[in-house]
Amino acid sequence: MVNKGFAKHYYLMLLPGFIWLILFSIVPMFGIVMAFQDYNPGLGILHSEWVGLENFKYMFSLNDSGTILFNTVFIAILKIIGNLLIPLIFALLLNELRINYLKRWIQTIVYLPHFISWVILSGILLDVFGYTGPVNQMLSVFDVKPILFFGRADLFPALVVGSDVWKEFGFNTIIYLAALTSINPALYEAAAIDGASRLQRMKNITIPGIVSAIILLSVLSLGNVLNAGFEQIFNLYNPLVYSSGDIIDTWVYRTGLVNLQFSLATAMGLLKSVVSFLMITISYYLASRFANYRIF
Protein backbone atom coordinates (compact mmCIF):
# COMPACT_ATOMS: atom_id res chain seq x y z
CA MET A 1 0.00 0.00 0.00
CA VAL A 2 1.64 3.24 -1.14
CA ASN A 3 0.18 6.57 -0.19
CA LYS A 4 1.52 9.13 -2.66
CA GLY A 5 0.58 12.02 -0.43
CA PHE A 6 3.08 10.92 2.19
CA ALA A 7 6.16 11.63 0.09
CA LYS A 8 6.08 15.37 0.74
CA HIS A 9 5.94 14.76 4.49
CA TYR A 10 8.92 12.43 4.17
CA TYR A 11 10.92 15.09 2.34
CA LEU A 12 10.01 17.62 5.02
CA MET A 13 11.35 15.22 7.68
CA LEU A 14 14.61 14.82 5.76
CA LEU A 15 15.12 18.55 5.21
CA PRO A 16 16.89 19.54 8.47
CA GLY A 17 19.28 16.59 8.36
CA PHE A 18 20.27 17.21 4.76
CA ILE A 19 20.81 20.93 5.38
CA TRP A 20 23.14 19.95 8.22
CA LEU A 21 24.94 17.46 5.96
CA ILE A 22 25.34 20.04 3.22
CA LEU A 23 26.73 22.67 5.59
CA PHE A 24 29.21 20.55 7.51
CA SER A 25 30.06 17.67 5.14
CA ILE A 26 29.42 18.62 1.55
CA VAL A 27 30.49 22.28 1.53
CA PRO A 28 33.91 21.36 3.04
CA MET A 29 34.41 18.94 0.14
CA PHE A 30 34.62 21.94 -2.20
CA GLY A 31 37.37 23.36 -0.02
CA ILE A 32 39.56 20.57 -1.37
CA VAL A 33 40.48 22.87 -4.28
CA MET A 34 42.86 24.52 -1.80
CA ALA A 35 45.15 21.55 -2.35
CA PHE A 36 45.67 22.73 -5.92
CA GLN A 37 46.18 26.39 -5.01
CA ASP A 38 48.71 28.54 -3.26
CA TYR A 39 45.99 29.44 -0.79
CA ASN A 40 46.16 32.90 0.65
CA PRO A 41 43.66 33.61 3.44
CA GLY A 42 43.53 37.29 2.41
CA LEU A 43 42.43 36.40 -1.12
CA GLY A 44 40.19 33.42 -0.32
CA ILE A 45 39.53 30.36 -2.46
CA LEU A 46 38.14 32.31 -5.40
CA HIS A 47 41.15 34.56 -5.94
CA SER A 48 44.09 32.45 -4.76
CA GLU A 49 46.62 31.38 -7.38
CA TRP A 50 46.28 27.95 -9.00
CA VAL A 51 49.45 25.88 -8.85
CA GLY A 52 48.31 22.49 -10.15
CA LEU A 53 50.11 19.63 -8.45
CA GLU A 54 52.90 21.76 -6.92
CA ASN A 55 51.73 21.06 -3.34
CA PHE A 56 51.77 17.32 -3.94
CA LYS A 57 55.25 17.46 -5.51
CA TYR A 58 56.54 19.51 -2.60
CA MET A 59 54.86 17.16 -0.11
CA PHE A 60 56.61 14.11 -1.55
CA SER A 61 59.95 15.90 -1.58
CA LEU A 62 59.77 16.38 2.21
CA ASN A 63 61.68 13.91 4.33
CA ASP A 64 58.74 13.81 6.75
CA SER A 65 56.35 12.28 4.23
CA GLY A 66 57.96 8.86 4.10
CA THR A 67 58.19 8.73 7.89
CA ILE A 68 54.60 9.72 8.59
CA LEU A 69 53.22 7.40 5.91
CA PHE A 70 55.23 4.53 7.36
CA ASN A 71 54.21 5.39 10.96
CA THR A 72 50.54 5.67 9.99
CA VAL A 73 50.37 2.37 8.14
CA PHE A 74 52.57 0.55 10.68
CA ILE A 75 50.54 1.61 13.73
CA ALA A 76 47.22 1.16 11.91
CA ILE A 77 48.00 -2.39 10.76
CA LEU A 78 49.20 -3.47 14.21
CA LYS A 79 45.98 -2.03 15.68
CA ILE A 80 43.84 -3.85 13.11
CA ILE A 81 45.50 -7.18 13.91
CA GLY A 82 45.32 -6.65 17.68
CA ASN A 83 41.72 -5.46 17.56
CA LEU A 84 40.62 -8.51 15.57
CA LEU A 85 42.59 -11.16 17.43
CA ILE A 86 42.39 -10.20 21.11
CA PRO A 87 38.58 -9.77 21.17
CA LEU A 88 38.23 -13.11 19.40
CA ILE A 89 40.32 -14.92 22.02
CA PHE A 90 38.51 -13.05 24.79
CA ALA A 91 35.07 -13.94 23.38
CA LEU A 92 36.02 -17.61 23.06
CA LEU A 93 37.23 -17.72 26.66
CA LEU A 94 34.26 -15.78 27.99
CA ASN A 95 31.98 -18.20 26.17
CA GLU A 96 33.53 -21.06 28.16
CA LEU A 97 32.76 -19.36 31.48
CA ARG A 98 29.87 -21.22 33.09
CA ILE A 99 28.89 -18.79 35.85
CA ASN A 100 26.41 -16.43 34.24
CA TYR A 101 26.41 -13.55 36.70
CA LEU A 102 30.21 -13.41 36.66
CA LYS A 103 30.08 -13.35 32.87
CA ARG A 104 27.77 -10.32 32.92
CA TRP A 105 29.93 -8.50 35.45
CA ILE A 106 33.09 -9.09 33.44
CA GLN A 107 31.39 -7.87 30.28
CA THR A 108 30.14 -4.70 31.95
CA ILE A 109 33.61 -3.90 33.24
CA VAL A 110 35.56 -4.56 30.05
CA TYR A 111 33.19 -2.43 27.92
CA LEU A 112 33.78 0.57 30.17
CA PRO A 113 37.10 1.92 28.80
CA HIS A 114 35.50 2.26 25.36
CA PHE A 115 33.27 5.01 26.73
CA ILE A 116 36.02 7.08 28.32
CA SER A 117 37.69 9.72 26.18
CA TRP A 118 41.29 9.61 25.04
CA VAL A 119 41.88 12.90 26.83
CA ILE A 120 41.00 11.29 30.15
CA LEU A 121 42.70 7.99 29.41
CA SER A 122 45.84 9.81 28.24
CA GLY A 123 45.93 11.67 31.51
CA ILE A 124 45.68 8.36 33.34
CA LEU A 125 48.19 6.54 31.11
CA LEU A 126 50.77 9.32 31.31
CA ASP A 127 50.47 9.07 35.09
CA VAL A 128 50.52 5.27 35.29
CA PHE A 129 53.55 5.04 32.97
CA GLY A 130 55.19 8.18 34.40
CA TYR A 131 58.54 8.33 36.19
CA THR A 132 56.98 7.77 39.60
CA GLY A 133 53.92 5.87 38.41
CA PRO A 134 52.97 2.31 39.43
CA VAL A 135 54.61 0.66 36.40
CA ASN A 136 58.01 2.10 37.27
CA GLN A 137 57.37 1.32 40.95
CA MET A 138 56.85 -2.32 40.04
CA LEU A 139 59.93 -2.35 37.82
CA SER A 140 62.02 -0.87 40.62
CA VAL A 141 61.38 -4.07 42.59
CA PHE A 142 63.40 -5.82 39.88
CA ASP A 143 66.10 -3.14 40.06
CA VAL A 144 65.13 -1.56 36.74
CA LYS A 145 65.90 2.16 36.52
CA PRO A 146 62.81 4.36 35.95
CA ILE A 147 61.87 4.58 32.28
CA LEU A 148 60.17 7.59 30.71
CA PHE A 149 57.86 5.38 28.65
CA PHE A 150 56.11 8.08 26.64
CA GLY A 151 59.39 9.85 25.89
CA ARG A 152 60.96 6.89 24.10
CA ALA A 153 60.49 6.71 20.34
CA ASP A 154 61.29 3.00 20.28
CA LEU A 155 58.51 2.17 22.76
CA PHE A 156 55.88 4.61 21.53
CA PRO A 157 54.20 2.49 18.78
CA ALA A 158 53.92 -0.49 21.14
CA LEU A 159 52.34 1.67 23.86
CA VAL A 160 49.90 3.21 21.38
CA VAL A 161 48.83 -0.15 19.98
CA GLY A 162 48.69 -1.78 23.40
CA SER A 163 46.61 0.96 24.99
CA ASP A 164 44.22 1.05 22.03
CA VAL A 165 43.65 -2.70 22.22
CA TRP A 166 43.21 -2.36 25.98
CA LYS A 167 40.55 0.36 25.50
CA GLU A 168 38.60 -1.36 22.71
CA PHE A 169 38.88 -5.14 23.12
CA GLY A 170 35.81 -5.41 25.33
CA PHE A 171 33.63 -3.43 23.00
CA ASN A 172 34.93 -5.26 19.92
CA THR A 173 33.93 -8.52 21.58
CA ILE A 174 30.22 -7.70 21.18
CA ILE A 175 30.01 -8.83 17.54
CA TYR A 176 31.78 -12.11 18.27
CA LEU A 177 29.54 -12.79 21.28
CA ALA A 178 26.48 -12.10 19.13
CA ALA A 179 27.77 -14.60 16.58
CA LEU A 180 28.39 -17.15 19.35
CA THR A 181 24.80 -16.97 20.62
CA SER A 182 23.54 -17.94 17.17
CA ILE A 183 25.22 -21.36 17.38
CA ASN A 184 22.68 -24.10 18.01
CA PRO A 185 23.23 -25.53 21.56
CA ALA A 186 22.05 -28.95 20.37
CA LEU A 187 25.34 -29.26 18.49
CA TYR A 188 27.25 -29.10 21.77
CA GLU A 189 25.02 -31.71 23.39
CA ALA A 190 25.39 -34.07 20.43
CA ALA A 191 29.16 -33.66 20.47
CA ALA A 192 29.29 -34.26 24.23
CA ILE A 193 27.35 -37.50 23.85
CA ASP A 194 29.82 -38.56 21.16
CA GLY A 195 32.56 -37.98 23.73
CA ALA A 196 34.12 -34.78 22.41
CA SER A 197 36.19 -32.90 25.01
CA ARG A 198 35.71 -29.18 25.67
CA LEU A 199 38.71 -28.36 23.54
CA GLN A 200 37.43 -30.49 20.69
CA ARG A 201 34.00 -28.88 20.92
CA MET A 202 35.61 -25.44 20.80
CA LYS A 203 37.68 -26.40 17.79
CA ASN A 204 34.95 -28.17 15.83
CA ILE A 205 31.79 -26.27 16.73
CA THR A 206 32.53 -22.85 18.19
CA ILE A 207 35.24 -21.67 15.79
CA PRO A 208 33.52 -22.85 12.57
CA GLY A 209 30.35 -21.20 13.92
CA ILE A 210 31.89 -17.73 13.99
CA VAL A 211 34.28 -17.99 11.08
CA SER A 212 32.01 -15.88 8.88
CA ALA A 213 31.98 -13.12 11.51
CA ILE A 214 35.79 -13.23 11.62
CA ILE A 215 36.07 -12.93 7.84
CA LEU A 216 33.54 -10.11 7.74
CA LEU A 217 35.29 -8.07 10.42
CA SER A 218 38.69 -8.64 8.79
CA VAL A 219 37.43 -7.42 5.42
CA LEU A 220 35.73 -4.36 6.90
CA SER A 221 38.85 -3.41 8.87
CA LEU A 222 40.70 -2.87 5.58
CA GLY A 223 39.23 0.61 5.39
CA ASN A 224 41.23 1.68 8.42
CA VAL A 225 44.77 1.27 7.08
CA LEU A 226 45.32 5.04 7.15
CA ASN A 227 43.52 5.57 10.46
CA ALA A 228 46.08 5.19 13.19
CA GLY A 229 43.92 7.13 15.68
CA PHE A 230 44.29 10.90 15.83
CA GLU A 231 42.77 11.55 19.26
CA GLN A 232 44.90 8.97 20.99
CA ILE A 233 48.24 9.91 19.47
CA PHE A 234 47.57 13.65 19.66
CA ASN A 235 47.06 13.33 23.41
CA LEU A 236 49.91 10.94 24.09
CA TYR A 237 52.74 12.16 21.94
CA ASN A 238 55.41 14.84 22.34
CA PRO A 239 58.33 16.04 20.22
CA LEU A 240 60.58 13.28 21.56
CA VAL A 241 58.56 10.60 19.78
CA TYR A 242 57.71 12.37 16.48
CA SER A 243 60.07 9.99 14.63
CA SER A 244 57.94 6.95 15.40
CA GLY A 245 54.60 8.46 16.44
CA ASP A 246 53.79 11.25 14.00
CA ILE A 247 50.93 10.15 11.72
CA ILE A 248 49.14 11.80 8.79
CA ASP A 249 46.39 13.32 10.93
CA THR A 250 48.70 14.82 13.55
CA TRP A 251 51.00 16.14 10.81
CA VAL A 252 48.02 17.76 9.02
CA TYR A 253 46.96 19.42 12.28
CA ARG A 254 50.41 20.86 12.98
CA THR A 255 51.12 21.87 9.40
CA GLY A 256 47.70 23.38 8.78
CA LEU A 257 46.38 24.85 11.98
CA VAL A 258 49.61 25.46 13.90
CA ASN A 259 52.01 26.43 11.09
CA LEU A 260 49.23 27.79 8.84
CA GLN A 261 50.35 26.05 5.66
CA PHE A 262 46.75 25.49 4.57
CA SER A 263 47.36 24.22 1.04
CA LEU A 264 50.03 21.72 2.01
CA ALA A 265 47.94 20.32 4.85
CA THR A 266 44.86 20.10 2.61
CA ALA A 267 46.86 18.21 -0.02
CA MET A 268 47.98 15.62 2.53
CA GLY A 269 44.45 15.40 3.96
CA LEU A 270 43.07 14.86 0.44
CA LEU A 271 45.53 12.06 -0.22
CA LYS A 272 44.38 10.35 2.97
CA SER A 273 40.66 10.85 2.23
CA VAL A 274 40.97 9.44 -1.30
CA VAL A 275 42.99 6.38 -0.29
CA SER A 276 40.67 5.69 2.67
CA PHE A 277 37.59 6.09 0.48
CA LEU A 278 38.95 3.60 -2.05
CA MET A 279 39.91 1.09 0.65
CA ILE A 280 36.49 1.30 2.35
CA THR A 281 34.65 0.99 -0.94
CA ILE A 282 36.69 -2.08 -1.93
CA SER A 283 36.19 -3.66 1.50
CA TYR A 284 32.41 -3.11 1.40
CA TYR A 285 32.34 -4.59 -2.10
CA LEU A 286 34.25 -7.66 -0.92
CA ALA A 287 32.01 -7.96 2.15
CA SER A 288 28.81 -7.86 0.13
CA ARG A 289 30.22 -10.25 -2.49
CA PHE A 290 31.66 -12.89 -0.18
CA ALA A 291 29.86 -12.47 3.14
CA ASN A 292 26.52 -11.19 1.81
CA TYR A 293 26.87 -8.10 4.00
CA ARG A 294 25.12 -4.84 3.22
CA ILE A 295 25.11 -1.74 5.36
CA PHE A 296 21.54 -0.74 4.52
Place this chain on the structure above:
Amino acid sequence: MVKDNTAGSKLFDVFLIIFLVGIALLCILPIWYTLAVSLSDNAAASSGRVGLWPVGFNLSSYKEIMGDSKFFNSFWISIQRVVLGAGLNFVIILLMAYPLSKGNKELPFRNVLMWILVFTMLFNGGLIPWYMTVKSLGLINNIWALVLGSSVPVFSVILVINFFRNLPKELEEAALVDGAGPWRMMIQIFVPLAGPVIATVTLFSIVYHWNEFFNGLVLMSTADHYPLQTYIQQMVVVIDANTMTAEQIQRMSELSNRTLNSAKIFIAMIPVLVVYPFLQRFFITGITLGSVKE
Protein backbone atom coordinates in the same frame (compact mmCIF):
# COMPACT_ATOMS: atom_id res chain seq x y z
CA MET B 1 25.41 -25.62 28.21
CA VAL B 2 26.72 -29.13 28.54
CA LYS B 3 27.77 -30.21 32.01
CA ASP B 4 31.32 -31.50 32.15
CA ASN B 5 32.59 -32.62 35.51
CA THR B 6 35.91 -34.27 34.78
CA ALA B 7 38.83 -33.10 36.92
CA GLY B 8 40.58 -31.51 33.92
CA SER B 9 37.50 -29.58 33.00
CA LYS B 10 37.07 -28.26 36.55
CA LEU B 11 40.71 -27.21 36.73
CA PHE B 12 40.26 -25.40 33.43
CA ASP B 13 37.24 -23.58 34.90
CA VAL B 14 39.27 -22.39 37.88
CA PHE B 15 42.07 -21.02 35.71
CA LEU B 16 39.53 -19.46 33.37
CA ILE B 17 37.84 -17.59 36.23
CA ILE B 18 41.16 -16.33 37.60
CA PHE B 19 42.31 -15.23 34.15
CA LEU B 20 39.08 -13.45 33.15
CA VAL B 21 38.69 -11.71 36.50
CA GLY B 22 42.33 -10.61 36.13
CA ILE B 23 41.59 -9.13 32.69
CA ALA B 24 38.54 -7.32 34.06
CA LEU B 25 40.62 -5.90 36.92
CA LEU B 26 43.18 -4.68 34.39
CA CYS B 27 40.40 -2.58 32.85
CA ILE B 28 39.41 -0.76 36.04
CA LEU B 29 42.62 -0.64 38.07
CA PRO B 30 44.02 2.41 36.22
CA ILE B 31 40.77 4.26 36.96
CA TRP B 32 40.89 3.14 40.60
CA TYR B 33 44.52 4.27 40.82
CA THR B 34 43.57 7.74 39.59
CA LEU B 35 40.92 7.97 42.29
CA ALA B 36 43.45 6.88 44.93
CA VAL B 37 45.96 9.51 43.79
CA SER B 38 43.31 12.24 43.80
CA LEU B 39 42.52 11.42 47.46
CA SER B 40 46.16 11.32 48.54
CA ASP B 41 48.60 13.80 49.96
CA ASN B 42 50.34 15.61 47.08
CA ALA B 43 53.84 14.93 48.38
CA ALA B 44 53.12 11.20 48.60
CA ALA B 45 51.63 11.20 45.12
CA SER B 46 54.55 13.07 43.55
CA SER B 47 57.13 10.76 45.04
CA GLY B 48 55.24 7.72 43.80
CA ARG B 49 54.26 6.24 47.15
CA VAL B 50 50.59 5.80 46.23
CA GLY B 51 49.49 2.35 45.19
CA LEU B 52 45.91 1.19 45.15
CA TRP B 53 45.05 2.90 48.42
CA PRO B 54 45.30 6.67 49.13
CA VAL B 55 48.33 7.71 51.20
CA GLY B 56 47.62 10.58 53.59
CA PHE B 57 43.93 10.64 52.78
CA ASN B 58 42.52 14.14 52.27
CA LEU B 59 40.00 15.98 50.11
CA SER B 60 42.07 19.11 49.52
CA SER B 61 42.29 18.66 45.74
CA TYR B 62 38.50 18.40 45.51
CA LYS B 63 38.14 21.46 47.73
CA GLU B 64 40.50 23.35 45.45
CA ILE B 65 38.44 22.40 42.40
CA MET B 66 35.30 23.65 44.16
CA GLY B 67 36.84 27.10 44.09
CA ASP B 68 38.08 26.87 40.49
CA SER B 69 35.65 28.92 38.42
CA LYS B 70 37.36 27.99 35.13
CA PHE B 71 36.81 24.30 35.78
CA PHE B 72 33.13 24.85 36.51
CA ASN B 73 32.71 27.14 33.55
CA SER B 74 34.02 24.37 31.28
CA PHE B 75 31.88 21.81 33.08
CA TRP B 76 28.80 23.94 32.43
CA ILE B 77 29.70 24.37 28.74
CA SER B 78 30.01 20.58 28.43
CA ILE B 79 26.60 20.05 30.04
CA GLN B 80 24.97 22.55 27.68
CA ARG B 81 26.73 20.87 24.79
CA VAL B 82 25.52 17.39 25.75
CA VAL B 83 21.91 18.52 26.22
CA LEU B 84 21.74 20.53 23.00
CA GLY B 85 23.93 18.20 20.95
CA ALA B 86 22.46 14.87 21.99
CA GLY B 87 18.92 16.32 21.88
CA LEU B 88 19.42 17.60 18.35
CA ASN B 89 21.07 14.35 17.25
CA PHE B 90 18.10 12.41 18.65
CA VAL B 91 15.57 14.43 16.66
CA ILE B 92 17.60 14.45 13.43
CA ILE B 93 18.38 10.72 13.60
CA LEU B 94 14.67 9.86 13.88
CA LEU B 95 13.63 12.39 11.24
CA MET B 96 16.15 10.92 8.78
CA ALA B 97 15.82 7.26 9.65
CA TYR B 98 12.03 7.01 9.42
CA PRO B 99 11.57 8.24 5.83
CA LEU B 100 14.74 6.49 4.64
CA SER B 101 13.43 3.18 6.00
CA LYS B 102 10.67 3.37 3.36
CA GLY B 103 11.00 1.88 -0.12
CA ASN B 104 11.90 3.74 -3.29
CA LYS B 105 8.19 3.80 -4.27
CA GLU B 106 7.00 5.54 -1.11
CA LEU B 107 9.95 7.93 -1.06
CA PRO B 108 11.05 8.70 -4.63
CA PHE B 109 14.84 9.08 -5.01
CA ARG B 110 15.31 7.22 -1.74
CA ASN B 111 18.34 5.36 -3.10
CA VAL B 112 19.98 8.58 -4.30
CA LEU B 113 19.53 10.18 -0.86
CA MET B 114 20.91 7.05 0.76
CA TRP B 115 24.03 7.17 -1.39
CA ILE B 116 24.61 10.83 -0.56
CA LEU B 117 24.29 9.97 3.12
CA VAL B 118 26.76 7.08 2.93
CA PHE B 119 29.15 9.08 0.77
CA THR B 120 29.43 11.79 3.44
CA MET B 121 30.31 9.06 5.92
CA LEU B 122 33.06 7.57 3.75
CA PHE B 123 34.61 10.68 2.24
CA ASN B 124 35.35 14.06 3.75
CA GLY B 125 37.14 17.22 2.78
CA GLY B 126 39.69 16.89 5.52
CA LEU B 127 40.52 19.03 8.51
CA ILE B 128 41.50 22.34 6.89
CA PRO B 129 38.49 22.79 4.53
CA TRP B 130 36.17 21.77 7.39
CA TYR B 131 37.73 24.35 9.70
CA MET B 132 37.47 27.05 7.00
CA THR B 133 33.78 26.24 6.46
CA VAL B 134 32.86 26.44 10.14
CA LYS B 135 34.85 29.65 10.43
CA SER B 136 33.11 31.22 7.44
CA LEU B 137 29.73 30.40 9.03
CA GLY B 138 30.79 32.67 11.90
CA LEU B 139 30.62 29.96 14.53
CA ILE B 140 34.07 30.44 16.10
CA ASN B 141 33.72 30.86 19.89
CA ASN B 142 30.06 29.91 19.70
CA ILE B 143 28.59 26.92 21.53
CA TRP B 144 26.65 26.04 18.37
CA ALA B 145 29.96 25.25 16.68
CA LEU B 146 30.38 22.43 19.20
CA VAL B 147 26.78 21.28 18.83
CA LEU B 148 26.60 21.50 15.02
CA GLY B 149 30.26 21.38 13.98
CA SER B 150 30.36 17.65 13.40
CA SER B 151 27.91 16.41 10.88
CA VAL B 152 24.89 14.13 11.21
CA PRO B 153 25.89 10.83 12.91
CA VAL B 154 25.35 8.75 9.78
CA PHE B 155 26.29 5.46 11.42
CA SER B 156 23.54 5.95 14.03
CA VAL B 157 21.03 6.86 11.31
CA ILE B 158 21.85 3.60 9.51
CA LEU B 159 21.41 1.55 12.72
CA VAL B 160 17.93 3.01 13.21
CA ILE B 161 17.00 2.63 9.52
CA ASN B 162 17.90 -1.07 9.66
CA PHE B 163 15.82 -1.51 12.79
CA PHE B 164 12.77 0.21 11.28
CA ARG B 165 13.07 -1.90 8.12
CA ASN B 166 12.88 -5.10 10.10
CA LEU B 167 9.57 -4.18 11.75
CA PRO B 168 6.62 -6.07 10.25
CA LYS B 169 4.89 -4.32 7.35
CA GLU B 170 1.46 -5.20 8.80
CA LEU B 171 1.95 -2.69 11.62
CA GLU B 172 2.11 0.16 9.19
CA GLU B 173 -0.85 -1.08 7.15
CA ALA B 174 -3.01 -1.42 10.23
CA ALA B 175 -2.15 2.11 11.35
CA LEU B 176 -2.86 3.41 7.86
CA VAL B 177 -6.30 1.83 7.85
CA ASP B 178 -6.98 3.48 11.19
CA GLY B 179 -6.18 6.82 9.56
CA ALA B 180 -2.71 7.60 10.94
CA GLY B 181 -0.58 10.03 8.97
CA PRO B 182 3.20 9.76 8.55
CA TRP B 183 4.04 11.91 11.61
CA ARG B 184 1.71 10.10 13.96
CA MET B 185 2.91 6.76 12.60
CA MET B 186 6.52 7.66 13.32
CA ILE B 187 5.96 9.10 16.79
CA GLN B 188 3.32 6.72 18.13
CA ILE B 189 4.24 3.42 16.48
CA PHE B 190 7.81 3.25 15.22
CA VAL B 191 9.65 5.23 17.90
CA PRO B 192 8.20 3.35 20.91
CA LEU B 193 9.07 0.02 19.28
CA ALA B 194 12.68 1.06 18.65
CA GLY B 195 13.54 1.56 22.33
CA PRO B 196 16.86 -0.35 22.56
CA VAL B 197 18.19 1.04 19.28
CA ILE B 198 17.25 4.60 20.21
CA ALA B 199 18.81 4.16 23.66
CA THR B 200 21.98 2.91 21.97
CA VAL B 201 22.35 5.80 19.52
CA THR B 202 21.49 8.29 22.25
CA LEU B 203 24.18 6.81 24.48
CA PHE B 204 26.62 7.18 21.58
CA SER B 205 25.62 10.86 21.12
CA ILE B 206 25.86 11.66 24.82
CA VAL B 207 29.26 10.00 25.12
CA TYR B 208 30.48 11.67 21.92
CA HIS B 209 29.50 15.17 23.02
CA TRP B 210 30.81 14.69 26.53
CA ASN B 211 34.14 13.21 25.40
CA GLU B 212 34.91 15.30 22.35
CA PHE B 213 37.79 17.75 22.84
CA PHE B 214 39.12 18.55 19.38
CA ASN B 215 36.31 20.82 18.13
CA GLY B 216 36.65 22.71 21.39
CA LEU B 217 40.37 23.11 20.86
CA VAL B 218 40.17 24.19 17.23
CA LEU B 219 36.95 26.19 17.10
CA MET B 220 37.21 28.06 20.42
CA SER B 221 39.98 30.61 20.52
CA THR B 222 39.90 31.38 24.24
CA ALA B 223 39.90 29.09 27.26
CA ASP B 224 36.63 30.70 28.47
CA HIS B 225 34.81 28.80 25.73
CA TYR B 226 36.48 25.43 26.21
CA PRO B 227 34.32 22.41 27.05
CA LEU B 228 35.60 20.28 29.93
CA GLN B 229 37.61 17.78 27.89
CA THR B 230 39.47 20.55 26.08
CA TYR B 231 40.14 22.29 29.38
CA ILE B 232 41.55 19.06 30.83
CA GLN B 233 43.52 18.36 27.68
CA GLN B 234 45.15 21.77 27.96
CA MET B 235 45.76 21.55 31.71
CA VAL B 236 46.79 17.95 32.17
CA VAL B 237 47.84 16.28 28.96
CA VAL B 238 49.62 18.92 26.90
CA ILE B 239 53.33 19.12 27.40
CA ASP B 240 53.96 22.32 25.50
CA ALA B 241 57.52 21.68 24.58
CA ASN B 242 59.01 21.80 21.13
CA THR B 243 62.57 21.57 22.39
CA MET B 244 62.14 19.78 25.69
CA THR B 245 64.57 17.07 26.71
CA ALA B 246 63.62 13.98 28.67
CA GLU B 247 65.08 15.51 31.88
CA GLN B 248 63.01 18.67 31.54
CA ILE B 249 59.84 16.65 31.01
CA GLN B 250 60.71 14.65 34.11
CA ARG B 251 61.18 17.77 36.19
CA MET B 252 57.90 19.17 34.91
CA SER B 253 55.98 16.04 35.83
CA GLU B 254 57.39 16.23 39.34
CA LEU B 255 56.38 19.87 39.72
CA SER B 256 52.86 19.40 38.40
CA ASN B 257 50.14 18.89 40.93
CA ARG B 258 49.33 15.23 40.48
CA THR B 259 46.54 14.97 43.01
CA LEU B 260 44.76 17.99 41.53
CA ASN B 261 45.10 16.67 37.98
CA SER B 262 43.84 13.26 39.03
CA ALA B 263 40.84 14.83 40.76
CA LYS B 264 39.98 16.78 37.59
CA ILE B 265 40.30 13.63 35.49
CA PHE B 266 38.11 11.70 37.90
CA ILE B 267 35.37 14.34 38.02
CA ALA B 268 35.31 14.45 34.20
CA MET B 269 34.70 10.70 34.19
CA ILE B 270 31.80 10.75 36.65
CA PRO B 271 28.98 11.53 34.18
CA VAL B 272 29.99 8.62 31.94
CA LEU B 273 30.32 6.32 34.95
CA VAL B 274 26.82 7.35 36.06
CA VAL B 275 25.01 7.11 32.70
CA TYR B 276 26.78 3.98 31.50
CA PRO B 277 25.27 1.29 33.80
CA PHE B 278 21.74 2.45 32.99
CA LEU B 279 22.17 2.40 29.24
CA GLN B 280 24.64 -0.44 28.80
CA ARG B 281 22.06 -3.20 29.11
CA PHE B 282 20.38 -1.77 25.99
CA PHE B 283 23.30 -1.26 23.74
CA ILE B 284 24.26 -4.86 23.06
CA THR B 285 20.73 -5.59 21.85
CA GLY B 286 20.73 -2.23 20.09
CA ILE B 287 23.88 -2.81 18.12
CA THR B 288 23.16 -6.38 17.14
CA LEU B 289 19.55 -5.65 16.14
CA GLY B 290 20.49 -2.68 14.02
CA SER B 291 23.56 -4.04 12.32
CA VAL B 292 22.15 -7.35 11.13
CA LYS B 293 20.15 -7.00 7.96
CA GLU B 294 18.16 -9.90 6.59
